[in-house]
Each structure stands twice: as C-alpha cells, then as structure tokens.
Amino acid sequence: MKRIGYLGPEGTVSHESAALFFQGEQHAFFPFKLVADIFAAAVDGSIDYGVVPIENTIEGSVRMHVDSLVQEDSPPIRAEWTYPSRQNLIGHGDELLLKNGGGPDYARIRKIFSKDVAIAQCHRFLNAHMPDVEFEYVNSTAHGIRLVKENPGKGWAAIGTKHGSRMYDLALLAENITDHHNNYTRFVLIGRDKPELQPSDNWKTTILVTLPEDFPGALHQVLSAFAWRRINLTKIESRPTKLKLGSYYFYIDVEGTTESVLLPAALEEIEALGCMVRVLGSYPSYPYEILKEVQA
Ligand SMILES: O=C(O)C(=O)C[C@]1(C(=O)O)C=C[C@@H](O)C=C1
Numbered sequence: 001m002k003r004i005g006y007l008g009p010e011g012t013v014s015h016e017s018a019a020l021f022f023q024g025e026q027h028a029f030f031p032f033k034l035v036a037d038i039f040a041a042a043v044d045g046s047i048d049y050g051v052v053p054i055e056n057t058i059e060g061s062v063r064m065h066v067d068s069l070v071q072e073d074s075p076p077i078r079a080e081w082t083y084p085s086r087q088n089l090i091g092h093g094d095e096l097l098l099k100n101g102g103g104p105d106y107a108r109i110r111k112i113f114s115k116d117v118a119i120a121q122c123h124r125f126l127n128a129h130m131p132d133v134e135f136e137y138v139n140s141t142a143h144g145i146r147l148v149k150e151n152p153g154k155g156w157a158a159i160g161t162k163h164g165s166r167m168y169d170l171a172l173l174a175e176n177i178t179d180h181h182n183n184y185t186r187f188v189l190i191g192r193d194k195p196e197l198q199p200s201d202n203w204k205t206t207i208l209v210t211l212p213e214d215f216p217g218a219l220h221q222v223l224s225a226f227a228w229r230r231i232n233l234t235k236i237e238s239r240p241t242k243l244k245l246g247s248y249y250f251y252i253d254v255e256g257t258t259e260s261v262l263l264p265a266a267l268e269e270i271e272a273l274g275c276m277v278r279v280l281g282s283y284p285s286y287p288y289e290i291l292k293e294v295q296a
Pocket residue numbers: 007011012013014015053054056062085115117118139140141142185
C-alpha cells in the first residue's frame with residue numbers, strides 16, 4: 001500500500017483532490033501541517049508520494065511550492081491533475097445564522113480563518129459582505145475550520161470546503177463564495193518511484209532553464225528551440241535563483257514527454273546555447289473532467 005502525504009488536516013482541498021485522484025485504490029493518506037513537510041517526507045522516504053497544489057486560476061502560481069519543487073533534492077513530478085476549488089463560508093450555525101432563516105448574520109462575524117490562497121479567491125464576496133472583517137491566515141482551509149469548531153461564541157468563521165464543514169459538523173453559512181466558478185487548482189504528485197497510473201493522452205514535461213550571463217537574446221533562442229519544432233509551452237515563469245540579485249531561472253512546462261524524439265532534441269539545443277537545463281519531471285496530465293468520468 002502506497003503512503004500519500006497531503007496538506008491536512010482532513011477536509012482540505014488537497015485532501016478532496018487526492019481522494020479523487022486515487023479513487024478506487026488502496027492507499028494510506030497522511031496529513032501534513034505544511035507543504036514543506038510533505039517535501040521533506042518525500043525526500044526522507046517516510047511517504048511514497050506527496051500531493052502539492054502548484055497553481056490556481058485566480059491566484060496564479062503558489063510560489064513557495066514552486067520553489068520547493070525546484071530544490072535539488074526534490075523528488076520528480078510524477079503526475080498532475082486539476083481540481084475545482086469551491087470555497088464556502090463556514091461557522092457555528094446557532095451563533096452566526098440569522099434566526100429567521102435569512103442566511104448569515106454578517107455583522108456578528110468578527111474574524112475569518114483560512115489559507116491565504118483561499119481568502120484571495122473570495123475577495124469580491126468578502127468586500128461585498130464584510131469589508132471590515134479581520135483575517136487570520138492559517139496553514140490550510142481545514143485548519144481554519146478546526147479552529148472555528150474549537151472556539152464557539154467568538155464570532156469566528158472559516159473559508160473552506162463543504163466536505164470540511166461536514167467533517168467538523170459546522171454550518172455552511174454561505175455556499176460557493178469564490179469570485180468565479182471556474183476556479184481550479186493544479187496539483188502535482190511528487191515521488192521517487194514511477195507510480196502505476198491510468199493511461200493518459202496528455203503528457204507534460206517541466207524543465208528549469210538557467211540562462212548564461214551576458215548572452216543577449218538567450219531567452220528568445222530558448223523559446224525558438226521549442227517553437228520551430230512546434231512544441232507547445234503551457235507555462236513559463238521566472239523565479240529568482242536566490243543566489244544573487246538579478247539572477248533568475250525559467251520554469252517552463254511543455255506539452256510532450258522526454259520519451260519522444262522532439263523534446264530531447266530541443267533540450268539538447270538549449271544546452272548547446274550554454275544554458276543549464278534540469279528536467280523536474282515528465283508526467284501524465286489529467287484534467288478534472290477525466291478524473292470525474294473515471295469516478296462515474
Ligand atoms: O488549504 C487547502 O485546503 C489546500 O488544500 C491548499 C490550497 C492552496 O494552498 O493552494 C489548495 C487549493 C485551494 O485553492 C486553496 C488552498
């Protein structure tokens with residue numbers, strides 16, 4: 001049985017998405033307090049695979065997690081999938097719902113607990129209903145829900161999943177409060193060994209490219225190595241190497257696998273330019289709709 005690490009406690013978006021990804025298989029799930037701890041456990045072998053949220057429709061890249069993926073000792077990316085992040089306002093119903101059934105009593109909500117990314121996904125709703133509410137950023141959405149559960153009577157609410165509200169037996173004060181409903185998170189699976197997964201028609205490869213110094217037009221040449229081979233890039237992002245001010249690498253996702261003929265040739269061409277290239281993983285990609293179909 002494989003050991004899977006996810007951002008806990010139970011009831012996070014990561015937990016829901018991992019349950020869907022590994023549906024129908026026997027796995028042991030282990031909650032972690034921080035995504036950094038998942039990386040550490042995947043490195044020291046105390047888990048086989050780790051589930052890492054990497055990008056969100058509204059908030060873009062989760063930078064800290066991208067930076068962990070890039071560390072020299074991080075295990076490779078073995079798969080990616082997308083999962084809808086549907087956030088809800090959660091609290092003690094007897095305390096924070098209007099008695100006449102008229103919905104949440106916003107005036108009584110003093111503080112909202114959640115993960116920074118989840119709060120950022122609900123800005124419009126929060127501005128419209130509670131422009132002056134105080135926020136407390138916690139390690140995960142379910143961590144916030146748990147704190148609210150343990151502290152009734154203080155005017156505390158959380159932002160998190162329906163699954164989380166059921167798990168902690170709290171009321172859904174307001175449902176689907178994300179700024180728009182097309183809010184997806186991209187998760188990656190990291191692990192030392194190649195997992196056995198459903199076949200997929202979509203493959204991606206993530207590479208890190210560090211450009212040589214003082215080489216005018218280097219990025220242009222890197223991109224053209226993909227362009228003339230008609231290899232599609234799905235993401236490119238620059239991140240500081242953290243070694244020197246002004247020194248950056250490029251984090252690039254391309255469609256295709258390193259098992260193909262074209263992609264290794266493109267990477268060789270880029271290396272020949274004097275760039276450093278590191279492959280962070282070549283892996284199948286599963287859109288949410290496909291995972292849902294398997295479930296049905
Ligand atoms: O806090 C959670 O529920 C998580 O799984 C983490 C996380 C993230 O940090 O990106 C994952 C997806 C959601 O969009 C919000 C939060």
